[in-house]
Amino acid sequence: MGDTVIDATAGNGHDTVFLAQLVGRQGRVWAFDVQSSALASTQEKLQQQDLSAQVSLIQSGHECMEKYCQHGVKAIMFNLGYLPGADKQYTTQAATSLQAIKSGLSLLAKNGLMSIVLYPGHAQGKIEAQTIENWVSSLPQQEFAVLQYRFINRVNDPPYALLLHKRV
Numbered sequence: 605m606g607d608t609v610i611d612a613t614a615g616n617g618h619d620t621v622f623l624a625q626l627v628g629r630q631g632r633v634w635a636f637d638v639q640s641s642a643l644a645s646t647q648e649k650l651q652q653q654d655l656s657a658q659v660s661l662i663q664s665g666h667e668c669m670e671k672y673c674q675h676g677v678k679a680i681m682f683n684l685g686y687l688p689g690a691d692k693q694y695t696t697q698a699a700t701s702l703q704a705i706k707s708g709l710s711l712l713a714k715n716g717l718m719s720i721v722l723y724p725g726h727a728q729g730k731i732e733a734q735t736i737e738n739w740v741s742s743l744p745q746q747e748f749a750v751l752q753y754r755f756i757n758r759v760n761d762p763p764y765a766l767l768l769h770k771r772v
């Protein structure tokens with residue numbers, strides 16, 4: 605309750621609603637998406653649950669998050685890829701996702717958490733997952749704990765998650 609957090613990929617708003625419930629009226633969720641239709645759908649879900657007051661919806665790439673948010677963020681969620689059923693031209697891209705992850709890590713408070721869900725089952729997602737995994741693997745262990753959570757009995761390059769804990 606009362607924390608500032610970021611949903612870096614608002615999409616249909618499921619994660620934004622989850623975060624808005626966690627931070628409460630005293631907190632703040634900054635939710636980014638490049639698609640106006642995604643933000644409209646997120647806004648509708650928030651209104652239905654009376655959660656709009658603690659959420660700022662930003663139509664901008666998450667790579668610009670430092671323009672909006674200050675240091676001290678407690679959690680950042682990335683659910684990369686594209687919105688099922690929507691236009692795939694809005695799929696997240698390796699270069700901008702990596703830029704956003706770097707910005708996000710500098711905005712995180714000590715003990716802050718970042719989750720990243722990756723989708724290597726499509727061509728762009730595979731490049732993105734490899735780029736991000738390579739980069740986070742090299743983070744100094746004194747500063748960040750980097751964990752991976754993945755299926756080990758599923759075919760066709762299933763999605764997987766990375767969790768980063770900022771230790772200092």
Ligand SMILES: C[S@@+](CC[C@H](N)C(=O)[O-])C[C@H]1O[C@@H](n2cnc3c(N)ncnc32)[C@H](O)[C@@H]1O
Nearest residue numbers: 613614615616617618619637638665666683696
């Ligand atoms: C897998 S969906 C997110 C799902 C969402 N978290 C939910 O709960 O429904 C990925 C989203 O990332 C958005 N996206 C693509 N490029 C982006 C960027 N540079 N910055 C922010 N969002 C972006 C897409 O428009 C899409 O809505």
